Amino acid sequence: MSQGKEFEVDKQICMHYEDDRNRFNGAVVPPIFQNTVFTYQTFSELTDAVKTEKYHYVYGRGTNPTVEIVEEKLAALERGEECKTFGSGMAAISAAIINSVESGDHVLCVSNLYYSTMELLKYLGKFNVSHSVVYSTNTEEISQAIQSNTKVIFLESPTDLTYRLLDLAAISKLAKENGIRTIIDNTWATPLFQKPIPHGIDIVVHSASKYLGGHSDVLGGVLITSYKIMKSLFEKEYLLMGAAMPPSEAALLLRGLRTLPLRMQSHQENALKVAAYLESHPKVAKVNFPGLESHPDFLLGKKQLTGYSGLMSIELTEADYCGVERVINKLTAFKIGVSWGSFESLVLSPNLRNNEGQLLKEHISPGTIRLAVGLEDVNVLIHDLEKALCD
Structure with missing residues (x-):
């Protein structure tokens, strides 16, 4: 797709927004505030700061100048009001869900979600929080799956492994009509390629370990939402659970954001060519990629x-x-490993030999192979796939 004025705005946000060079003596890269404690001139100043820790530097588990710059950039990229970063993507997802439910509530999962998200929802069953899955992307069928105690609709778009898209505006409208909060994992698209908040989604989460970091050296999570939701979330699920992103990780994430627009354009260019090649291959029954017509x-x-x-x-x-x-073991340019979204190409399958029945229940073919197309020469990647798919 062609990127217009909005993409150019996002490039400026990634590169320069909130860097505040005057504050840091003209430094092109903001310093890493590695300290855990911030001191005050008087005890009364400290006590006032503690009362409103969300807006003051007190202790590393709360706010930090390095982390704050990253959060300001990400909130602006998503067109959200506030952002908090976490120690992992699952920490952000956990905070978003736990803030949104109480005992007796129900979470509706739309189609295929990240495995660990589903495991978290199963775990919350011990606190009398139930969940169900509707394996459909049709808004009417999603509507029919809503229960009287549904408080959250959790979705990924594209969906995990099957890469179907959901109508975000329609689902948001449906949720608001029923007093339900919506949470989306937007890691696949990044804030550059999809902005769920303008479509009415309440909370956006990301694994910063993927495209946002982009170098397989950052573990982190991101949550963007409104001032209202963040007010309660900061005091409870953020401060009390203590899964803050360290300033050293925030600095790496800040570095990753500088090149995010360039990297995403290259990922897109490579992926479109790989998908087109695979779509014509006789050993491939189906290619799940939204960029194909x-x-x-x-x-x-x-x-x-x-x-x-x-x-x-x-x-x-x-x-x-x-x-x-057989196919995965023949690949050499695509490395076998979990995760995705970095510079390197990776391959994985949800088929673990003994779970094909479960995959079919989840509407996933046992012949599914996930490909994370990296930034290598696309001709090398296609040649690698060609060799792996041959007899």
Whole structure:
């Protein structure tokens, strides 16, 4: 997709927004405030700061100047009011969900979600928080899955592994009509290619370990929302649970944001070429990538997305563990490993040999292979896939 004026605005946010060079003696890169404690001239000043710790530097578990710069950039990129960073993506997801539910509430999961998100929801069952999954991207079917005690609709768009798109504006409208909060994991698209908040979504979360960091050396999470939601979330799920992002990680994340626009354009360019090649291969039954015109949600994507990242999946014609293992083990440019969204190309499969029945229940083909297309020469990546898919 072509990027217009909004993308140029986002580039400026990534590179310069809130860097406040005058504050730091003209430093091009802000300093890392590695300290955990901030002191005050008088005890009364400290006590006043503690009362409103969200707006004052008191202790590293709360606010930090280095971390704050990253948070300001990310809030601006998502067109949200406030952002908090966390020690991991799951810490951000946990904070978002726990802030949104009480005992007796229900969470509706839309289609396929990240495995650890589902494990968290299962764990919350011990606190009498239930959940269910509607394996559909159709808004009417989502509506029919709402229960009387549903308080949260949690979604990913594109969905995990299947990469279907959801109509964010329609789901947001549905949720508001029923007094339900919406939470989206927007890691796949990044704030550059999709902005859920203008569509009415209440909370956006990211794994900063993926595209935002971009170098496989940052572990972190991001949560962007309104002033109102953040007010209670900061005092409880953020401060009390203590999963703050360290300033050293924030500095690496800040570095990653500087090149995010350039990296995402390269990921997109490579992924479109890889997906087009795979779509024509006889050993590939299906390519799940929203950038293909053959994708069932391509037109919705033209409305909601301004670009495509590098994560996709294929479904082999030989849809079993042996077929999956054979292809993955032949790959050399694509490295076998978890995670995605960095400079390197990675490959993985949800087929773990003994879970094919569960995959089918989740509407996932046992022949699914996930490909994270990195920044290498795309011809090298395509040649690698060609060798792996041959007999």
